[in-house]
Amino acid sequence: MFRRVLIANRGEIAVRVIRACTEMGIESVAIYSTADKDSLHVQLATRSVCIGPPPAKDSYLNENAILQVAKSTRCEAIHPGYGFLSENADFADRCAEEGLVFIGPSGDAIRKMGDKAAARELMQKNGVPVVPGSEGSVTLEEGQKIADAIGYPVLIKAAAGGGGRGMRNVERPEDFASKFTEAQSETVANFGDDHMYVEKLIQNPHHIEFQVMADTKGHVVHFGERECSIQRKHQKLIEESPSHLLTPKVREAMGAAAVRAAKAAHYAGAGTIEFVMDDDLNYYFIEMNTRIQVEHPITEQVCGVDLVREQIRVASGLPLSYEQKDIHQKGWAIECRINAEDPMNGFRPSPGKTNFVHFPGGPGCRIDSLLYDGYTMNPFYDSLVVKIIASGNSRLEAIQRMRRMLEELVIDGYPTTAELCYLIMHHPAFVHGNYNTGFIESEYDTLLKWNRVGAGLDPIDIGDAKLSEGDRS
Template sequence: MFHKILIANRGEIALRVIRACREMGIRSVIAHSEADRNSLPVRLADERICIGPGPSGKSYLNIPNIISAAFISKAEAIHPGYGFLSENTSFAEICNDVNITFIGPSASVMAVMGDKVSAREAMAAAGLPTLPGTPVLHTLVEAQEAAREIGFPLMLKAVAGGGGRGIRLITSPEEFDRTFVLAQNEVREAFHDDGIYLERYVAKARHIEIQVLVDQYGHGVHLGERNCSCQRRNQKVLEESPSPLLPRELCEEIGMKAIRAVQQVGYRNAGTLEFLVDEQNRYYFMEMNTRLQVEHPVTELVTSLDLVKEQVRIASGLPLQLRQQDVQLRGHAIECRITAEDASAGFRPQTGVVEQYLPPGGPGVRVDSHLFAGYEVPPHYDSLLAKLVVWAENRNEAIARMQRALDEFVIEGVATTIPFHQRLLNHEGFISGDTYTRFIQEEAVSLGI
């Protein structure tokens, strides 16, 4: 087992990893930016090293500085969290070259599964159904030809990256050229890769993902599914487990196929396979996230497992102690992403000082957050402030508990999405479980946005 782990991230996920390390008897080192010098993760880590100024390109994406911090602190491993360098193959390769363990899959497997086109090809070869789509496209001319073959409506997606960037629904040929150019410019700037692919559009699709764990010896399990269909601009805002309305037999089928597929490509550590499920319950592999995800707490609450600790154990070479029959889903969990955005003003990002902070409590309530009264929300990073997660014996009780927890949650000084989530949790479409990827967009008026 490792004696010291460097955390190359910030905010609530850095704090999450620090707490897991503390419970495992592992010393933690936080590599932080100047803007985060007074943050809670920096205060609570065993050691801290500043790796650059506020902008992420000069700090959390600065590979030489992060590797230097690992050497200076004598850390044996690096946990990348999510975002930033968590799916950067060059970073994983460099860690391997300098004998620092990257807590995640190997760079070679990450390169295959992190590229959405090659991941689709690999998973199709492993037996997972995929939607009709294209190879990587780099020019408008080849994209126009491919679009004619697939037909409209269709989805345009970036090969690299995530976070909803470069994803567009195109309903007619008339809007294709302009949308393609705009999306390609967006992903070129964000990911330094202008690769685009097209995929058949599925109306009223549910976004279902399967959490997997695979150890260094190829033994793996899936930990059930999460429903991530409540999205805004292709970014998840609420997740839950298990998925409402989907038959348990179907979820188990998808889960078993998913774990066999990732074992076939030699995947190791934690990962998530994402699927679209249509109105006839036909499912299609979309992509894989080769890292821990923001919504991992809902899986933890229904399985009573600690995914960060499992990641660390796998990376250290320990075998999984779980068999598939040991994984039992119990109860229902819901996560709301509380962000520094004003939903009434088009989800305009907010900065400023948190003047009051009072998280909710009581049975079955978990808050993953780095906030405190007096914390200054910086302008450089993602707007996530807290993840409010609840667990109850069934979905109706979980909804009632989340509604109660949202009513208790106090964050003053910056506008947040708490009021939006209160409306969402009371929407009859959400209560019935009949959500899909464009649900929030199509119900915008009733949700007050």
């Protein structure tokens, strides 16, 4: 097992990894930019080292500086968290060249699954259903021909993209060229790559993802699914596990497909296989995220596992702690991402000083956060400030608990998405599980009109909801 690990990240995920290391008796080395000198992860780590100025390219993306710090502090491994360098195949290779363990998949595996066009081809060869579309990256002219063949609407996507960047929906043939150019320019700016592909747009699908974990011995297991359909511009806002939509038969088939996908890539570490699903429960692979996910806590809650701990174990060469028969989903968990954004004003970023923060407590409550009284959210990085996770024996209990937790939450100093999440917890479509990826877009105006004592919010109504069929686990 490792004695010392460098955490090449910041914010709540850095705090999460540091906590896992502490429990495992592993020393942690945090890196930070000058803008993050007062951050919680800096205070919690065994040792902290300033890596550079605020811009990410000069700090959290500065590979040379990170590797130098790791070696000078005698770290044996680097945990990249999510974002930043977590899916950078070249960085994973450089770690290996420098004698450091990258706590994640190999560079080759990241390349196989990070290039969406290549991943799509690999999935087809291994019997994993994919959305109709291009068989590899395409030029504008090739993309137009494919779009005409499969029919509109289509989705233009960055082969090396993620997080909704480099992605455009195209409803009409006359819009294809301009949107392709927009998406490609965004891809180059964010990922330094101009490869694009085109696929059929499954309109307002359900977004279902399966958590997988693999060791270096070739063993792969999955920890069930997460329902991630409450999203805005391809950015998730609320997630739950398990999904109210899946039947046991479909869950088993999708889990088996997720395991096949990981094995096909010779994968090791934590990863997520993402699918879109239509109302008839037809599902299609869309991509693999080769890292730990923001929403991993809900899987931990329903499966009773520590995914970060398991990541570190398998990276050290130990075999998986679990066989598939040992993994069971029990109860229900919901996560709300609380961002420093103002949803009442077009989700405008709202960084500022945290004058006072009060986190909820009680049964079934988990908080993952970087906040403390007096902490200033800066504008340089992601706006996520708190993840609130509610667990219960059923979906209804988890919803009720999340309502209470959001009522107790206090973040004084700037607007957040907490109010919006609270409103969604009362929306009939959410309560009854009748929602898809089009929910925020279609219901946004209605949600804005509501308030905690206004029309549409009846806390008693949830007790009358009959969701026994939807509470399948």
